[in-house]
Amino acid sequence: MARALNRRLPDRIRGAGTLYLWLRRGRTALRVARRLSATGREHEFIDACARIPLGEGVVQVCTADLCSALSEAEAQDTRALFIPGDGVPQLPDFARMTSLHALDVLARSGWLLDQLAEGRFISFFHPIVHAEDIDRVFAHEALLRGVERDGSIVAPQPILTLAREAGLLSEVDSAACRSAIREAARQGPQCVFINFSPAAIRDPEAHLNSTVQAIEEVALPRERVVFEVTEADRYGDTPRLQQVLNAYRRAGFRVALDDLGAGWSTLNLVHRVRPDFIKLDRELIRGVHDDPVKALIARKLLEIGHGMGIGTVVEGIEVEAELSWVRENGADFVQGFLLGKPSPVVRS
Structure with a gap:
């Protein structure tokens, strides 16, 4: 059961890597920038894309923190992609792009999957x-x-x-x-x-x-x-x-x-x-x-x-x-x- 449940949360979202956000609205970008600065999290903006390096097991904390700073509509509208390690997105990676809200749910579900797998x-x-x-x-x-x-x-x-x-x-x-x-x-x-x-x-x-x-x-x-x-x-x-x-x-x-x-x-x-x-x-x-x-x-x-x-x-x-x-x-x-x-x- 544990093996089947853990397949629901890919290992690439559990480890260290880089979170990329594509921000469609100026006010959303401003809120994200302020939140990242307030929490002291390393980041850089390249046009409308935010690049956020994250350590082991930090994805859940970061996505939850960003979603709390945005409205649900903004979190749904913001596109997100997590790349493991120090890599940069390649063309096949974009098939996994999702909303920030969905990525947050997926990251947080690891806790629930552990609860289920460990009884x-x-x-x-x-x-x-x-x-x-x-x-x-x-x-x-x-x-x-x-x-x-x-x-x-x-x-x-x-x-x-x-x-x-x-x-x-x-x-x-x-x-x-x-x-x-x-x-x-x-x-x-x-x-x-x-x-x-x-x-x-x-x-x-x-x-x-x-x-x-x-x-x-x-x-x-x-x-x-x-x-x-x-x-x-x-x-x-x-x-x-x-x-x-x-x-x-x-x-x-x-x-x-x-x-x-x-x-x-x-x-x-x-x-x-x-x-x-x-x-x-x-x-x-x-x-x-x-x-x-x-x-x-x-x-x-x-x-x-x-x-x-x-x-x-x-x-x-x-x-x-x-x-x-x-x-x-x-x-x-x-x-x-x-x-x-x-x-x-x-x-x-």
């Missing part, structure tokens, strides 16, 4: 408790975290943002799923909610097969696994999504639909997908006790869940008033920082 993803577990008895844990949601080589923890957002930009979302989703399965098997008897983004999976059938294999390897009972469908609105093909989720159900897993109330498309999926659980969106629940419109929408969603025999999970509970409101309106389960924070160890 440095772990899961934190966020408790989901019974609404009427918050001391009773029903399940835990497995949440992605990265681990740097020095042991420091990496939050999920930069991982997912970079994965999306670099076209590695499917690999990250699969790695997160394997981590959740592996660690949930060691933790305890409760159910585990594993985030599952159909939009990130290139081959749903292959993903299901690899998931089943991972679960069987650690002897995790399938009835304890709930796949929490995220970003369902990005998938676009509702009939296909139904087929995918039905396949997971036939394999013995349960399904939850996340972010209900965040948009019409997710709500429209409830009657089509008929999930085992629905999770009400945290933005809808924030301040629900003080907002009559939010209260009306949330109350109706809870009624829909109960009417269809679907378990209801309200997430984002942060204050006692929100907890009181969802209890009064019949939520089955609740989740949020008021009730417990994500931790590498599950709550019994």
